[in-house]
Amino acid sequence: MSSGHALLAVGGAFLAAGVIARAGARIGLPTIPLFMLAGFVFGPNTPGLSLVDDPAELGVLAGLGLVFLLFYLGLEFSLDDLAKGGRKLVWSGLSYLILNIGGGLAFGFLLGWGTREALVIAGAIGISSSAIVTKLLLESRRMNNPESRLIMGIIVIEDLFLALYLALLQPVLSGAGSFGSAIADFGKAFAFLIVMAALARWGGRVVSKLFGSADDELLTVCFVGVAVMGAAVAEEVGVSDAIGAFMVGMMLGGSKVAPRIHKLVLPLRDAFGALFFFIFGLSIDPNAVGSVVVPVLVAVALTIVLNLGAGALAARLHGFDRQAGVNIGLTVLTRGEFSLVLATMATAAGLDSRVAPFVAGYVLLLAVIGPVAVIRSEKLTWLLPASIVRGTSTRRGREEPARAT
Numbered sequence: 001m002s003s004g005h006a007l008l009a010v011g012g013a014f015l016a017a018g019v020i021a022r023a024g025a026r027i028g029l030p031t032i033p034l035f036m037l038a039g040f041v042f043g044p045n046t047p048g049l050s051l052v053d054d055p056a057e058l059g060v061l062a063g064l065g066l067v068f069l070l071f072y073l074g075l076e077f078s079l080d081d082l083a084k085g086g087r088k089l090v091w092s093g094l095s096y097l098i099l100n101i102g103g104g105l106a107f108g109f110l111l112g113w114g115t116r117e118a119l120v121i122a123g124a125i126g127i128s129s130s131a132i133v134t135k136l137l138l139e140s141r142r143m144n145n146p147e148s149r150l151i152m153g154i155i156v157i158e159d160l161f162l163a164l165y166l167a168l169l170q171p172v173l174s175g176a177g178s179f180g181s182a183i184a185d186f187g188k189a190f191a192f193l194i195v196m197a198a199l200a201r202w203g204g205r206v207v208s209k210l211f212g213s214a215d216d217e218l219l220t221v222c223f224v225g226v227a228v229m230g231a232a233v234a235e236e237v238g239v240s241d242a243i244g245a246f247m248v249g250m251m252l253g254g255s256k257v258a259p260r261i262h263k264l265v266l267p268l269r270d271a272f273g274a275l276f277f278f279i280f281g282l283s284i285d286p287n288a289v290g291s292v293v294v295p296v297l298v299a300v301a302l303t304i305v306l307n308l309g310a311g312a313l314a315a316r317l318h319g320f321d322r323q324a325g326v327n328i329g330l331t332v333l334t335r336g337e338f339s340l341v342l343a344t345m346a347t348a349a350g351l352d353s354r355v356a357p358f359v360a361g362y363v364l365l366l367a368v369i370g371p372v373a374v375i376r377s378e379k380l381t382w383l384l385p386a387s388i389v390r391g392t393s394t395r396r397g398r399e400e401p402a403r404a405t
């Protein structure tokens with residue numbers, strides 16, 4: 001690809017993603033599936049204008065998008081918030097993961113596509129989108145609701161599980177030749193996590209001294225270098241680049257410059273994240289999606305049931321009422337960045353070609369259903385029988401009407 005063609009493709013990607021996302025936002029849809037849709041429309045697998053013939057030509061830009069998405073998640077992660085939630089929060093988060101990961105794993109095995117494929121599908125089904133969940137709470141003006149603090153706690157636990165799951169999954173996807181080599185690969189990944197977690201816990205002062213006096217320009221250059229380098233080192237030692245970026249975000253999140261980094265990284269996360277989703281959309285083949293329509297529909301129905309069950313359990317543990325249980329279950333319903341990361345890893349590992357279109361269709365459908373369900377959650381209280389949740393009312397902090405988007 002010539003430099004002129006490359007610039008045209010990147011500029012067209014940004015413009016197409018922005019225009020389609022802006023149009024979809026007017027009816028309340030989150031941006032992630034719309035960026036994917038834009039890539040699908042202008043990709044090589046659909047008729048009409050195609051920005052690139054081979055999505056792999058934009059692979060480095062997609063990689064940067066992945067780095068900034070996971071770096072931001074790590075920056076947001078807080079062990080202190082997890083500790084403040086107490087045992088009830090931990091049990092709520094664990095019950096959510098057990099139901100959704102367990103259900104996703106069982107569903108993956110029922111599909112019969114293979115063990116590695118089932119593990120990818122379990123993660124894709126089991127982990128909600130932190131970005132979309134946070135955005136839904138803000139746009140529906142429910143951040144002050146008592147159950148919303150519980151929802152954010154569940155998201156924190158999911159992020160912690162995400163790190164462990166990626167560390168476990170990477171040696172499996174790499175196709176270790178024996179059980180011993182698989183254990184060795186996992187040991188390296190786990191050792192990397194321990195080292196990075198130690199830096200995150202005790203390295204804040206060092207980071208503050210190194211970067212504290214830098215102006216915004218130099219601070220941006222430095223944290224981008226550290227994030228990309230951390231992802232590259234992780235990849236070299238056999239750990240996913242995604243988990244490397246996540247752990248670097250955790251490390252910088254414990255420093256005094258974290259608020260400044262948080263502000264400076266947002267435009268990078270949004271811009272390169274949009275490219276990541278757009279480039280993923282480029283690779284979607286409509287014929288392949290058509291072959292997995294039934295599994296996608298079954299997975300969506302299963303996810304709704306599992307999330308409502310987890311919402312009911314969390315509401316019972318915290319003494320919330322039935323409406324709060326429905327709010328919890330529906331708010332954490334959407335899937336997004338992590339599911340697509342897993343689909344990308346599955347494609348790179350040469351897994352069954354049906355995995356990527358399955359995840360794409362699943363994420364797209366839930367991204368439409370989730371926001372609509374959250375906005376209308378008071379009319380969907382019937383989804384949980386009154387006998388399941390018998391808590392006290394949480395309506396003292398009743399949400400304001402959702403803003404029009």
